[in-house]
Structure formats: C-alpha cells, structure tokens
Amino acid sequence: MATITCKDFLDRLESWMEGDVHSDSQAHLRNCPHCRSLVDDLKGIRSEARSWGAEEAEPSARVWASLRSQLEQEGLIRPADAAKTTWFGGWFASLPRPALASAYLTLLIAGAFAVSRPMSRPSNEARWLAASQDSTMPLRAQLIAEQNSFASFNNANPVVNASLHENLAIVDNYIALCEKSVQEEPQNEVARDYLYQAYQQKADLLAQMTERGENNR
Amino acid sequence: MPEAEAIRLAQQGNAAAFERLYRLHNRRVYSLCLRMVSNTAEAEDLTQEAFLQLFRKIATFRGESAFSTWLHRLAVNVVLMKLRKKSGTETSLDEMTEPDEDSGGPRRDFGTLDLRLSGSIDRVNLQRAVEQLPPGYKAVFVLHDVQGYEHNEIAEIMQCSIGNSKSQLHKARMRLRELLHEAVRDKAREDRKAASAESGSED
Numbered sequence: 001m002a003t004i005t006c007k008d009f010l011d012r013l014e015s016w017m018e019g020d021v022h023s024d025s026q027a028h029l030r031n032c033p034h035c036r037s038l039v040d041d042l043k044g045i046r047s048e049a050r051s052w053g054a055e056e057a058e059p060s061a062r063v064w065a066s067l068r069s070q071l072e073q074e075g076l077i078r079p080a081d082a083a084k085t086t087w088f089g090g091w092f093a094s095l096p097r098p099a100l101a102s103a104y105l106t107l108l109i110a111g112a113f114a115v116s117r118p119m120s121r122p123s124n125e126a127r128w129l130a131a132s133q134d135s136t137m138p139l140r141a142q143l144i145a146e147q148n149s150f151a152s153f154n155n156a157n158p159v160v161n162a163s164l165h166e167n168l169a170i171v172d173n174y175i176a177l178c179e180k181s182v183q184e185e186p187q188n189e190v191a192r193d194y195l196y197q198a199y200q201q202k203a204d205l206l207a208q209m210t211e212r213g214e215n216n217r
Numbered sequence: 218m219p220e221a222e223a224i225r226l227a228q229q230g231n232a233a234a235f236e237r238l239y240r241l242h243n244r245r246v247y248s249l250c251l252r253m254v255s256n257t258a259e260a261e262d263l264t265q266e267a268f269l270q271l272f273r274k275i276a277t278f279r280g281e282s283a284f285s286t287w288l289h290r291l292a293v294n295v296v297l298m299k300l301r302k303k304s305g306t307e308t309s310l311d312e313m314t315e316p317d318e319d320s321g322g323p324r325r326d327f328g329t330l331d332l333r334l335s336g337s338i339d340r341v342n343l344q345r346a347v348e349q350l351p352p353g354y355k356a357v358f359v360l361h362d363v364q365g366y367e368h369n370e371i372a373e374i375m376q377c378s379i380g381n382s383k384s385q386l387h388k389a390r391m392r393l394r395e396l397l398h399e400a401v402r403d404k405a406r407e408d409r410k411a412a413s414a415e416s417g418s419e420d
Binding site for chain 2: 013014017018038041042044045046047048049050051052053055056057058059060062063064066067068070071074076077
C-alpha cells in the first residue's frame with residue numbers, strides 16, 4: 001500500500017471529515033500521532049458543536065410585541081377587528097346586497113343574542129354557557145339548513161362558484177373558532193360579539209349564494 | 218394552522234398568520250443570531266429585524282425555496298451586515314472568510330501543534346473560540362456544525378457554491394482548533410504564574 005505524507009493527508013483532510021475515507025489515509029493515521037491528534041480535535045469540535053445545537057433558546061416576549069407594533073405601523077398587518085371585517089367586507093363590497101335572505105337571518109341572530117345577553121350574574125359560567133347555547137343552537141341549525149338548501153345552487157362561472165365555496169369554508173372555520181372561544185369563556189362579551197359577527201357573515205354569504213343561484217336559473 | 222396556510226394568509230395581511238409564522242421559527246432564528254453575536258439583547262434585535270424583513274417581503278414569496286431557508290438567508294444577511302458595521306468596513310464574504318496570514322488565517326503547518334485538545338473542548342471554550350472567528354467562517358460553522366444544515370442548504374442561504382461551503386467549514390474548524398490551543402496554552406501559562414507566585418509568597 002502506498003504511504004502518504006502528513007502534507008498529503010492534510011490535503012485530503014477536508015474530504016476525510018466529510019466522510020470520504022481512503023485506505024492510504026487510514027494507514028497514515030494509524031502511524032502518525034500528529035495527524036491522529038488533529039482528526040481527534042476536529043471531531044471533538046464537531047461533537048461539542050452538535051450538542052450546543054441541541055439547545056435552543058427563545059427570545060423574550062418583547063420581540064414579538066415590538067415586531068407586531070412595527071408591522072401595524074407599516075400597515076403590513078391589520079389589527080384583529082379590521083382584519084375580521086376586511087376578510088369578508090372587501091369581498092362583499094363588490095357584490096350587490098340581497099336584502100331578504102340576509103335580513104331574515106340577521107334578525108334571527110340579533111334577536112337570539114339580545115335574549116341571551118341580559119344576565120344578572122355573569123359569574124355563573126354554566127348559566128352563561130347554557131344561555132348562549134340555547135340561543136345559538138337553533139341559529140346554527142337554521143344556518144346549516146339554509147346552507148343545505150343552497151347546495152344545489154351552482155353559479156355558471158366556475159371561478160365565482162369556487163370563490164363562493166372557498167369563502168364559505170373560511171367563514172365556517174371562523175365560526176368554529178368563535179364557538180370554541182364562547183365555549184371556553186361563555187361570560188366573555190367580546191367572544192360572544194365575535195360569534196355574532198361570524199354568524200352575520202355566514203348569513204350574508206349564504207344570501208349572496210342564493211342570489212347568484214337564482215340569477216343562474 | 219399549517220405553515221403553507223399561514224404563509225398564504227400572511228400574504229393577505231392576516232395578523233394571526235404572521236404570529237403563527239413567528240412562533241414556528243423564532244427559536245431557530247434567535248438561536249442562530251445568539252450564536253453569531255453572543256449577546257442576548259443584540260440577538261433579539263437581529264431576530265426582530267430578520268422577521269421584519271421577512272414580513273415586508275412575504276407577498277413576493279412564491280415557494281421556489283423552502284420558507285425556512287429563505288428566512289435563514291435573511292437572518293444570516295442581517296447578522297453579517299451587523300457584523301460588517303461593527304468592524305467598520307464593507308467587506309465581501311470572501312474577505313470575511315479568507316483572512317490573510319497576518320490576521321490569523323488557518324495555517325497549514327499544523328505539525329507545530331502537539332497538544333491534544335481532548336478534555337479542553339467544552340461549551341465555554343468553544344463559544345469563546347467561535348466568537349473570535351471571522352464572520353463568514355462563523356456563519357458556515359454555526360449553520361453546519363451547530364444548527365445542523367447540509368452544505369446544499371448553506372449554499373442556498375449564503376448564496377455560495379457547495380464546494381465553497383465545505384471549504385469554509387473546514388477552515389473554520391481548523392481556525393477553531395488553533396484558537397482552542399491558544400486558550401489551553403494561555404491557561405497553562407496562567408497556572409504556572411499562579412503557582413510560582415504562590416511558591417514565592419511561601420518563601
């Protein structure tokens with residue numbers, strides 16, 4: 001077997017450390033304490049670096065707080081309320097408002113929330129939850145029934161059709177989130193307002209779908 | 218919310234999606250910054266700057282590269298810019314990774330280093346040595362050996378060739394070995410001084 005010098009080994013060291021092991025380099029390493037020491041040191045450095053990498057730290061909460069503030073200042077993200085209305089508001093703004101279906105569902109929802117709001121002892125979570133569910137479950141069922149009746153309506157334009165259904169899926173996700181929040185904090189007025197708005201948005205969307213379906217008949 | 222969905226919603230300005238992306242990646246980006254600058258306040262500022270740049274450009278993200286690779290490229294650039302400003306010079310990557318002999322670049326006559334480092338490579342010594350690396354070496358070493366990136370990913374992050382990444386990593390490790398040897402020799406010298414001072418005071 002050909003023997004190599006320390007300089008030869010050093011020239012091959014980079015690829016050796018990458019796993020490219022030659023038999024003549026191995027033979028040199030067995031007989032050369034200097035090169036063996038070098039390889040051991042480099043492996044030790046790599047090993048210590050790996051264990052260092054296993055530890056990850058988390059930045060303090062101030063980083064996200066100031067980042068978010070900066071993003072809001074620059075208009076890159078919208079505050080929660082604005083985002084909530086513009087998700088759907090912008091889309092609806094470009095469409096004519098169908099009055100009847102929307103007004104029908106809106107009145108139902110508004111009435112139900114008005115009934116469920118006045119509670120003399122807000123600390124009683126069970127009562128709040130029960131009241132919320134009592135008032136919203138019929139609405140939920142009503143919305144589902146309305147949605148099922150619209151399922152057969154399909155717009156002639158597949159792009160508009162897909163957009164309507166995609167928006168419906170988004171609203172449904174949003175409703176699910178709001179329902180979860182109300183479930184967790186039934187006494188939270190803000191959560192209940194959000195759920196109300198979510199139902200309102202779905203009512204609007206279903207109304208739009210109705211109108212589109214009727215127009216295509 | 219899955220990452221792809223968060224990216225899509227963040228491109229529409231959704232606040233929750235931005236936060237989701239931040240929570241998914243903040244530890245890794247912050248750890249990278251901290252290892253590069255060794256100062257928590259500075260690392261936090263750099264993390265914030267990296268995410269700010271990311272979110273400013275997120276509308277242009279088309280998924281040609283992995284999102285995390287894109288983010289890390291921004292983070293590395295932010296850190297390297299900071300280190301360049303600190304050193305007061307506008308230097309290229311090559312200049313940052315190829316120091317000349319006078320400034321302590323990796324020597325190839327390693328035979329003069331007889332000491333073995335075994336037992337001396339602990340976290341504290343390694344961190345001190347990494348702090349002294351030129352920025353380019355430091356970036357490649359931290360990305361590969363510490364953060365666990367492959368050379369093809371580093372090439373994408375650092376905008377260099379895979380061969381260049383391998384070469385810089387090797388030079389970084391060799392330079393670290395020299396720095397660790399220097400630390401061992403300094404320690405031995407200090408121990409000798411302390412021992413002789415002690416024996417002098419006894420006389």
